[in-house]
Amino acid sequence: MSSSFYNIMPPSSMPIPQPKQADSDKTMPVPGRRCAACLLEKGDTVWVIPGNRCPQCGTSVN
Numbered sequence: 001m002s003s004s005f006y007n008i009m010p011p012s013s014m015p016i017p018q019p020k021q022a023d024s025d026k027t028m029p030v031p032g033r034r035c036a037a038c039l040l041e042k043g044d045t046v047w048v049i050p051g052n053r054c055p056q057c058g059t060s061v062n
C-alpha cells in the first residue's frame with residue numbers, strides 16, 4: 001500500500017490551532033490551590049495560596 005497520500009504537508013499559511021496554556025486557575029474565583037491533605041483526610045476543600053501553608057493542617061502548598 002502506498003501511504004504517500006498521508007505525507008502531504010499542510011500549507012504553511014494554514015493557521016495552526018495553538019493549545020491554550022493551562023491558566024484556568026487564574027480565572028477561578030479563589031486564587032490558589034486545594035490542600036490535598038485536607039481533601040483526602042477530611043474531604044474539605046481548603047484553598048491555599050501557592051507557596052503558603054494550609055491554614056487548617058499546615059501543609060505547605062506549592
Ligand SMILES: [Zn+2]
Pocket residue numbers: 035036037038039046054055056057058059
Ligand atoms: Zn490542609
